[in-house]
Amino acid sequence: MKGKFKNGITGSMASIATLGLLIAAPLQAADGPTAQDLVNDAGSTGDVLTYGMGPQAQRFSPLAKVNADNVKSMVPAFAASLGGEKQRGQESQPLVYDGTIYVTGSYSRLYAFDSHTGEKKWEYDARLPDGIMPCCDVVNRGAAIMGDKVLFATLDAHLVALNRHTGKVVWNKAIADYQAGYSATAAPLIVRNMVITGNSGGEFGAVGAIQARNVDTGELIWERPVIEGHMGMLNGKPNGITGKTNASWQGDLWKTGGGATWLGGTYDPDTNLIFFGTGNPAPWNSHLRPGDNLYTASTLALDPDTGVIKWHYQTTPHDGWDFDGVNEFIPFDATMAGKPMKLGAKADRNGYFYVIDRTNGHLMGASKFVMETTWANGINLKTGRPNFVDANRPGPPNGSEKGTSVFSSPSFLGGKNWMPMAYSKDTGLFYVPSNDWGMDIWNEPIAYKKGAAYLGAGFTIRPVAPDHIGALRAMDPKTGKIVWEYKNKAPLWGGVLTTAGNLVFTGTPEGYLKAFDAKTGTELWKFNTGSGVVGSPITWEQDGEQYVAVMSGWGGAVPLWGGEVAKTFKDISQGGALWVFKLPKS
Amino acid sequence: MISRRGLLGSVAASLVLSIVPARIAAAPLAKVRDLGVLRVAVYQDNRPWSWSADGAVKGIDADLARAIAAELGVRADVVAFLAGDDMGDDLRNTVWRGGLLGFQPCDAMMHVPFDHKLQLDNDQVAIVAPYYRESFAAVCGNEQSDCEVPPPQFKGRRLAAEVDSIPDMYLMGGFGGVLRGDVVHFRSGYDAVAAIGQDKADVAVATRAQVEAATHDLANPAIKRRTSPLQAIMSPGWDIGLAVKENSRTLGDAIEAILAKMTADGRLAAMFAQHGVTWRAALAG
Numbered sequence: 001m002k003g004k005f006k007n008g009i010t011g012s013m014a015s016i017a018t019l020g021l022l023i024a025a026p027l028q029a030a031d032g033p034t035a036q037d038l039v040n041d042a043g044s045t046g047d048v049l050t051y052g053m054g055p056q057a058q059r060f061s062p063l064a065k066v067n068a069d070n071v072k073s074m075v076p077a078f079a080a081s082l083g084g085e086k087q088r089g090q091e092s093q094p095l096v097y098d099g100t101i102y103v104t105g106s107y108s109r110l111y112a113f114d115s116h117t118g119e120k121k122w123e124y125d126a127r128l129p130d131g132i133m134p135c136c137d138v139v140n141r142g143a144a145i146m147g148d149k150v151l152f153a154t155l156d157a158h159l160v161a162l163n164r165h166t167g168k169v170v171w172n173k174a175i176a177d178y179q180a181g182y183s184a185t186a187a188p189l190i191v192r193n194m195v196i197t198g199n200s201g202g203e204f205g206a207v208g209a210i211q212a213r214n215v216d217t218g219e220l221i222w223e224r225p226v227i228e229g230h231m232g233m234l235n236g237k238p239n240g241i242t243g244k245t246n247a248s249w250q251g252d253l254w255k256t257g258g259g260a261t262w263l264g265g266t267y268d269p270d271t272n273l274i275f276f277g278t279g280n281p282a283p284w285n286s287h288l289r290p291g292d293n294l295y296t297a298s299t300l301a302l303d304p305d306t307g308v309i310k311w312h313y314q315t316t317p318h319d320g321w322d323f324d325g326v327n328e329f330i331p332f333d334a335t336m337a338g339k340p341m342k343l344g345a346k347a348d349r350n351g352y353f354y355v356i357d358r359t360n361g362h363l364m365g366a367s368k369f370v371m372e373t374t375w376a377n378g379i380n381l382k383t384g385r386p387n388f389v390d391a392n393r394p395g396p397p398n399g400s401e402k403g404t405s406v407f408s409s410p411s412f413l414g415g416k417n418w419m420p421m422a423y424s425k426d427t428g429l430f431y432v433p434s435n436d437w438g439m440d441i442w443n444e445p446i447a448y449k450k451g452a453a454y455l456g457a458g459f460t461i462r463p464v465a466p467d468h469i470g471a472l473r474a475m476d477p478k479t480g481k482i483v484w485e486y487k488n489k490a491p492l493w494g495g496v497l498t499t500a501g502n503l504v505f506t507g508t509p510e511g512y513l514k515a516f517d518a519k520t521g522t523e524l525w526k527f528n529t530g531s532g533v534v535g536s537p538i539t540w541e542q543d544g545e546q547y548v549a550v551m552s553g554w555g556g557a558v559p560l561w562g563g564e565v566a567k568t569f570k571d572i573s574q575g576g577a578l579w580v581f582k583l584p585k586s
Numbered sequence: 587m588i589s590r591r592g593l594l595g596s597v598a599a600s601l602v603l604s605i606v607p608a609r610i611a612a613a614p615l616a617k618v619r620d621l622g623v624l625r626v627a628v629y630q631d632n633r634p635w636s637w638s639a640d641g642a643v644k645g646i647d648a649d650l651a652r653a654i655a656a657e658l659g660v661r662a663d664v665v666a667f668l669a670g671d672d673m674g675d676d677l678r679n680t681v682w683r684g685g686l687l688g689f690q691p692c693d694a695m696m697h698v699p700f701d702h703k704l705q706l707d708n709d710q711v712a713i714v715a716p717y718y719r720e721s722f723a724a725v726c727g728n729e730q731s732d733c734e735v736p737p738p739q740f741k742g743r744r745l746a747a748e749v750d751s752i753p754d755m756y757l758m759g760g761f762g763g764v765l766r767g768d769v770v771h772f773r774s775g776y777d778a779v780a781a782i783g784q785d786k787a788d789v790a791v792a793t794r795a796q797v798e799a800a801t802h803d804l805a806n807p808a809i810k811r812r813t814s815p816l817q818a819i820m821s822p823g824w825d826i827g828l829a830v831k832e833n834s835r836t837l838g839d840a841i842e843a844i845l846a847k848m849t850a851d852g853r854l855a856a857m858f859a860q861h862g863v864t865w866r867a868a869l870a871g
Contacts, residue, residue: 130688451697453821
C-alpha cells in the first residue's frame with residue numbers, strides 16, 4: 001500500500017519538489033490522498049490515484065509480478081456490472097485507493113467497488129436533463145481523487161465532488177452551460193489544490209478554454225481561453241489576452257474560433273507545467289478562415305498557478321481536415337544526440353508522432369505513426385510546420401455543384417483519437433493505439449442545418465488496408481521508427497498500459513483485453529470480456545499480488561459511422577462491467 | 587420541380603420494404619387523439635420561427651404547432667431543442683428515436699426543409715406539408731445609402747451574418763474574398779439584422795424571414811430592404827415543411843389537410859404577419 005503524508009506535512013513548493021522523489025513508507029492517512037501523493041502516483045504501486053497512472057500520464061507501472069513469462073496464466077479475480085439499463089461506451093480508467101476501486105460509467109455515473117471482492121459500496125447517478133443530445137455517445141473517461149473527495153465531470157457540463165466514503169455530494173458546480181450545447185467527459189486533473197478541466201461541445205464557434213477551480217469548494221481560480229484575442233482571468237481579474245489579437249485570424253472570426261479542450265490535460269511536476277491539447281478551428285471549411293488560427297489544433301503549456309501560456313506547438317496550422325489537436329502530451333526524459341533532455345510526446349489525430357522539448361515547445365522529431373498521411377509529406381523540423389499537400393485540402397464551398405472529392409488519410413476520426421498511449425521507461429518506447437483509415441470528403445451542393453440551406457461536407461470513412469483498421473504500434477521516440485505493430489481488424493478505441501514486467505496491455509472492440517511482449521509485440525495473453533473494450537487498463541498491488549483491471553462496454557464515437565468500417569464491429573454487443581485479473585495463487 | 591407527393595412516394599416505397607402492418611401505420615393519429623396531446627419539436631433560438639421568452643416558446647413555428655393541435659382537438663406540447671450538427675441528428679433525436687438521455691420522441695418536428703435528398707437520407711421520417719418558401723435577403727442601414735449596389739461595393743462597411751451560415755460563406759468566400767475582413771458575426775440571422783438597429787452593422791444578409799421579422803421589430807424607417815437579387819448567392823431558396831415518423835402517414839395527412847385549410851382561409855398568412863413575415867407559398871405542392 002502506498003504511503004500517505006499526513007495533512008500539513010506537504011508544506012511549501014520546495015519541499016514538494018524534494019518529496020516527489022520519495023517512495024514513502026506504508027502509512028495510511030484517514031483523510032485520503034494529498035497533492036503530494038498524486039505527484040508520486042507513478043512510483044507508488046499500491047494505488048492508482050490519477051488518470052494516466054501519474055501526473056505525466058505515462059501509464060507505466062514499475063510492477064513486474066505479472067510479467068511476460070507468466071501472464072499467460074492470468075485469470076479473472078472478479079467482475080462487477082454497472083447494472084441498470086444504461087450501457088453504451090465505457091471509456092473510463094479506474095482509480096484504486098484504500099481498498100476501493102472508483103470508476104465512472106456511461107451516462108455520468110460513478111461507482112465505488114470493493115477492490116478485494118468487487119462488491120459495490122456505492123453508486124452515484126448524475127441526474128441529467130433529458131434535453132441533452134450529445135454528439136458522440138454518453139461516455140465518461142474517469143475520475144480524480146484527493147483528500148476525502150472523488151471528482152468527475154458530467155454530460156451536462158457539471159463538475160461534481162463526492163465524499164469518497166459515502167458517494168454523497170460535497171459540491172456540484174456548472175462549469176459551462178449545457179443548454180448552449182456544452183458537455184464534459186474527460187477526467188479532471190488535480191494540481192496542488194486545484195482541479196483543472198477543459199471544455200467540450202458548445203454551440204457552433206464556442207471558444208475552447210481551460211479552468212482551474214479550488215478542489216475544496218469548486219470556486220473558479222483562473223480561466224484561460226485558448227483562442228488568440230480572448231482575455232484570461234485570475235482570481236476574478238483580467239490576466240492578459242491569449243496570443244495577439246488578429247495575428248492569425250481575420251476580422252472577428254477569433255471570437256467564434258473553436259479549439260475545444262475536450263480531452264483534459266497532463267501535469268509535469270518537473271517543469272511545473274500543465275499541458276492541454278486544443279481542438280479544431282471553426283468554421284469547418286478552412287477557406288473561410290485564412291491564417292494559422294492560433295491556438296487551435298495545438299498543444300499548450302501553461303503555468304498551473306496562473307493559467308498563463310508558456311509555450312505552444314501547433315500540430316495542424318490552418319486545419320482543414322478536422323484534425324483536433326487534443327491528444328495527450330506525455331512528458332518523458334531521454335538522451336537525444338548525446339544530450340539528456342526533458343521531452344514530451346504526442347500522437348496527433350493528423351497521423352504524426354511529435355517529440356517536443358517540453359521546456360520551450362521546440363520540435364525535436366516528427367514521424368508518421370499511421371500507414372498514410374495524404375494531407376502532408378512530413379513535418380519540417382527547422383520550421384516545425386507540415387509540408388502541406390495543397391491538392392489534398394478539401395475545397396472551398398461553392399454551392400453550385402458537388403465539389404471535387406478529396407481522399408484524406410487519416411480520416412477525421414484520426415490516426416489516434418481520444419484513447420491514451422503509454423510510455424515505458426524500461427523499453428524507452430511509446431505504445432500508440434492507432435487506426436489506419438481515410439475518408440472521401442467533398443462539398444455538398446445542397447445541405448441543411450437548423451432548417452436552413454447550408455453548404456456542408458459529405459464524407460465516407462473507409463479502411464486503407466485490407467486486413468485491419470486498428471494497429472497498436474511501438475514507437476521509438478529517438479528515431480521515430482515503428483519497432484513493432486499489432487494489427488486489429490476493428491478500430492482500436494481503448495487506452496494502453498505498460499509495465500516493468502515487459503508487458504503492454506490494451507483492449508479491442510472484439511471484446512478482448514490483450515497482453516503483448518513490450519519489446520517484440522508478441523501477443524502473450526487475451527481474455528474476452530463479453531463486450532468491446534474501449535476503456536484504459538490499470539494495474540496495482542494488493543495483499544502482495546498484482547492486479548490488472550479494465551472496463552468492458554462497447555461504444556464511443558466509432559459506432560456512429562457506417563459503411564465499410566461498420567462491418568468490423570456490427571456484431572459486437574453492448575455491455576458495462578469492470579473486469580479484474582490476477583495470477584492464480586500458487 | 588418536386589411535387590408535394592414526390593417526397594411521400596419514396597416514403598411509401600420504403601414502407602413496403604419495412605413491412606409495417608397497416609393497423610400500426612394507421613395508429614399515430616388515433617394515438618395522438620387518444621392521448622389528447624400533440625408533441626411537437628421546434629428549434630431553440632431560431633427567431634422568428636421559435637425562441638423562448640417569458641417561460642414560453644414563441645414564434646411562427648410554435649404558433650403553427652399550437653394551431654395544428656387545436657385543429658386536431660388536442661393539447662399542444664411544444665418542445666424547444668438544441669440544433670445538432672446536421673438535420674439527420676435533429677430528426678433522429680426528436681422524431682424517430684429520441685434522445686439518449688430520455689428525451690421522448692415527438693409526434694412531429696417543425697421547420698424541416700422539404701427536400702428530396704434530405705428525405706432519401708432520412709428514411710425513418712416522412713417530410714410533409716411544405717408551408718413556406720424561404721430564401722436569403724439583405725438589408726442596409728443609414729450608412730449604406732445605396733443597398734442595390736453589387737455586393738463587392740459593400741467593402742469597408744460592417745457586414746453582418748450568422749456565423750457558419752450561407753450568408754457567412756457568401757460574404758467571407760464570395761467575390762474573391764474581398765469582403766472577408768468586413769464581416770461581423772452574430773449568433774443568428776435575426777441578431778445580424780437587429781445589429782443594424784443598434785449601429786453595430788451597416789449591411790446584413792440573412793434569411794428572408796429573419797430580415798422581415800427583425801426589420802418589423804426594429805420599426806426603424808432608415809433600414810432599407812435590398813430589392814435586387816444577391817448575385818451568386820449559393821441557394822435559390824427552399825421549401826420548409828415538417829417531419830413525422832415514416833409510419834405516421836395518417837398524422838402527416840391530417841397535418842397536410844389542416845395546413846391546406848389554414849392556407850385557404852388566410853389564417854396561415856395572418857399567423858406569419860403577426861411576426862412581421864410575409865407568408866409565401868412553397869414551390870412544391
